Amino acid sequence: MREADSVDVTEDITRFYQPELARVIAKQRLSEMMVMLRLQRASGEMLEHQPGQFLQISLPGYGEAPISFCSSPTRTESFELCVAAVGNLSEAMHELRPGDFVGIRGPYGKGFPLEDLRGRDVLCIAGGIGLAPLRSLINYVADRRAEFGRMILVYGARKPSERLFKDDLANWDAREDFETLYTVDEADEGWTGRTGVATVPLRDEVEIDPTRTTASVVGPPVMYRYVAAELLAKGMAEDDILFSLERRFKCGMGKCGHCQLNDLYVCQDGPVFRYTQLIGRSEAIEVWAPEDERQ
Amino acid sequence: MAAELLMTPYAMDRFMGRLIAEGPVMGPRDRRVQPGFVKFEWLSSADELVLEYTTTTIPPKKAFFPPRQPLFEFELSEPPTITAVQEATPFTLVGVHPCDLAGLSMLDDAYAREPAEACWPAARARARVIGVDCLPDEYCFCFAMNTCNSREGADLFLTPIARGYLVEVLTEAGEEMLRLSDVEDAEDEDRSQAQAFRRDKGNRLSASIDASPEEFAEILETQELGELWREIAGRCYSCGSCNTTCPTCFCFDINDEFDLGLTGGQRVRTWDSCQLQEFALVAGGHNFRRIRWQRVRHRWHRKFLYLYRTFGRPYCTGCGRCSRACTADINIVDVSNEVIARARGRV
Ligand SMILES: Cc1cc2nc3c(=O)[nH]c(=O)nc-3n(C[C@H](O)[C@H](O)[C@H](O)COP(=O)(O)OP(=O)(O)OC[C@H]3O[C@@H](n4cnc5c(N)ncnc54)[C@H](O)[C@@H]3O)c2cc1C
Ligand code: SF4
Ligand code: SF4
Ligand code: FES
Numbered sequence: 327m328r329e330a331d332s333v334d335v336t337e338d339i340t341r342f343y344q345p346e347l348a349r350v351i352a353k354q355r356l357s358e359m360m361v362m363l364r365l366q367r368a369s370g371e372m373l374e375h376q377p378g379q380f381l382q383i384s385l386p387g388y389g390e391a392p393i394s395f396c397s398s399p400t401r402t403e404s405f406e407l408c409v410a411a412v413g414n415l416s417e418a419m420h421e422l423r424p425g426d427f428v429g430i431r432g433p434y435g436k437g438f439p440l441e442d443l444r445g446r447d448v449l450c451i452a453g454g455i456g457l458a459p460l461r462s463l464i465n466y467v468a469d470r471r472a473e474f475g476r477m478i479l480v481y482g483a484r485k486p487s488e489r490l491f492k493d494d495l496a497n498w499d500a501r502e503d504f505e506t507l508y509t510v511d512e513a514d515e516g517w518t519g520r521t522g523v524a525t526v527p528l529r530d531e532v533e534i535d536p537t538r539t540t541a542s543v544v545g546p547p548v549m550y551r552y553v554a555a556e557l558l559a560k561g562m563a564e565d566d567i568l569f570s571l572e573r574r575f576k577c578g579m580g581k582c583g584h585c586q587l588n589d590l591y592v593c594q595d596g597p598v599f600r601y602t603q604l605i606g607r608s609e610a611i612e613v614w615a616p617e618d619e620r621q
Numbered sequence: 622m623a624a625e626l627l628m629t630p631y632a633m634d635r636f637m638g639r640l641i642a643e644g645p646v647m648g649p650r651d652r653r654v655q656p657g658f659v660k661f662e663w664l665s666s667a668d669e670l671v672l673e674y675t676t677t678t679i680p681p682k683k684a685f686f687p688p689r690q691p692l693f694e695f696e697l698s699e700p701p702t703i704t705a706v707q708e709a710t711p712f713t714l715v716g717v718h719p720c721d722l723a724g725l726s727m728l729d730d731a732y733a734r735e736p737a738e739a740c741w742p743a744a745r746a747r748a749r750v751i752g753v754d755c756l757p758d759e760y761c762f763c764f765a766m767n768t769c770n771s772r773e774g775a776d777l778f779l780t781p782i783a784r785g786y787l788v789e790v791l792t793e794a795g796e797e798m799l800r801l802s803d804v805e806d807a808e809d810e811d812r813s814q815a816q817a818f819r820r821d822k823g824n825r826l827s828a829s830i831d832a833s834p835e836e837f838a839e840i841l842e843t844q845e846l847g848e849l850w851r852e853i854a855g856r857c858y859s860c861g862s863c864n865t866t867c868p869t870c871f872c873f874d875i876n877d878e879f880d881l882g883l884t885g886g887q888r889v890r891t892w893d894s895c896q897l898q899e900f901a902l903v904a905g906g907h908n909f910r911r912i913r914w915q916r917v918r919h920r921w922h923r924k925f926l927y928l929y930r931t932f933g934r935p936y937c938t939g940c941g942r943c944s945r946a947c948t949a950d951i952n953i954v955d956v957s958n959e960v961i962a963r964a965r966g967r968v
Contacts, residue, residue, distance in 0.1 A: 342736075342740070343692040343701065343739070343740075343875070343888070344692070344693050344703055344705055345700070347703075350698075384877075385890075386695035386697060386703070386877060386886070386888070387695070387699050387877050387879050387886055388877060389875075390756075390875065390888075391848075400909075410904075412904035412905070413904055427699070429701075436633055444923060453803070461837065546905070547907050572907075573901065573902055573903060573909060574900070574902060574903050576873065576874055576875045576893075577650070577738075577873075577875065579736045579738070580734065580736070581731075581732065581738050581871070581873075581893060582872055583871070583872030583873075583893070583923075584872070584893070584900060584901065586901075586919075586923070586927075587909070588922070588924075588927070589926070589927040589930065589931075609909060609910065
């Protein structure tokens, strides 16, 4: 019932669309295309998140986009995002300097199901910048090592110069309790490691106990179908294969419709999905789809 | 049964005049440049109101979800400041047909689903709604969609009768509004005329969907109808008119706009359409509904399958606006019935 001649709506609008401020406290260039930003909420409060979740990040005037956390929630005083320069907003984000402000909303979405991963062997398969969200999970496992079984990482980059998180890659590689398989599509002079796509070492070099293993896969859309085939060939159950999907996001809250994948909203029901959720959904075209849906 | 009263045309005119004097009123009125075509617009006087009309191109959802809506303003100071754009003035929405009342109620449900959206319910809380009954044209199929007698969300509801309007008082807010009016007790004759109006409306509604909502959803879910979608998409221009005219479409885009001085601007929400090619495009050129028939199919699946399963009714009111708007003559009833016929022909 309306009694006063205005209605108080302040709380509501703020909750849904309006970002809070966060401050850039460090910036690191990872490759020609990628920078990593370390951020802190302007309020000074901690931001709790799960590996695989995302933030809606914005610069006033340039818009808003979803970016995954690439830091582990075990390292709480700040958080890190890794941004590829692909458009208006992300290019502007490459210009940010420590002390600058950005807007954030979130964390949103369903990340990697840590409860289900505990006690199991963790197999991560990363392609290109897909390593960013997986770094959050891998460092979580590193910090809580006793809670997990084997930790296996297969990582493929296009070129040595495009490899991300070189310090982390070296640290993981040096650990006795991590198994790492790194590859590049095209070697350069300094490269002495594997060449070829990530599915090759996955197929030829990774031996797993399929009943004990959960696979977490993040990479470009073209990678997913091939990785799925390799994992199934190793005897893995579809329910133990997790894919993080990318779609166009506007609201991040299951309303704007942009991220819809059949009846699912990738922003709310994902971005991390079990393979079982995607089978039979024709619009999960990167994972499986009849030929004429892909084109 | 809600209280029923009589309002004469003269009393209606005075009632509207007083409502407009009291605060903003949006209702159907003639397009200035195109008399005979009615649109929902802010009314400056009671004589602008056209209470008896067939349909509008744009549904009344625009009162609560404007085609272009600033969400907040920003200043590029250090740190940047962000100020929410808050509309707080109460208003009245007049002349809403039953199918459109149902459409508003569907968007209530859609936006309230957790995490609940904020702008829509805030705007709904500011408004009183007066519905009015109508007579259909050949595109209407509200009977088939079970919306033709909806009173959802209306505070008052009007049915045209010989002596003026039979007024159903549906809420306390409706009763409160009637303090501004000169109503009389309705007589049995008024009530039976209103019933006759509804009967006449029902009799004129010929267009219908040939399957129950559940059967239709099952068909869409289980039948591979790529051939049919391709045929239909062969005529579609992907113009998006079917979405922008639809009372149950609620997708949107969000973009930033700079002021001329480039020191500040606004984040703006605008209507969007899943029929446009870039709707599902992401960086790197991946488009998850690149081909037109995938988008055409998506519109049917979203309305009659996904949202039906989530909310328990198809997200179509039977208003026929998309069919009227489509220059390619893609008619929602015809296509739906073709889907049903082909699916049945197979089994
Ligand atoms: C869950 C999730 C997590 C993500 N995590 C990360 C991450 O950790 N790091 C990261 O770098 N990215 C991530 N992304 C991707 C990132 O959100 C997008 O790349 C985002 O679009 C970048 O915004 P932008 O404004 O810079 O680019 P945009 O301006 O959106 O443009 C990007 C490109 O898309 C195309 N495009 C966009 N809009 C249109 C249009 N209207 N018409 C035609 N073409 C268009 C253009 O080719 C353009 O070059 C993630 C996405 C999702 C869904
Ligand atoms: S109005 Fe008709 S032509 Fe335009 S997008 Fe819709 S179906 Fe296609
Ligand atoms: S789909 Fe067409 S007939 Fe159904 S509510 Fe939308 S515009 Fe009206
Ligand atoms: S991003 Fe808006 S619905 Fe998912």
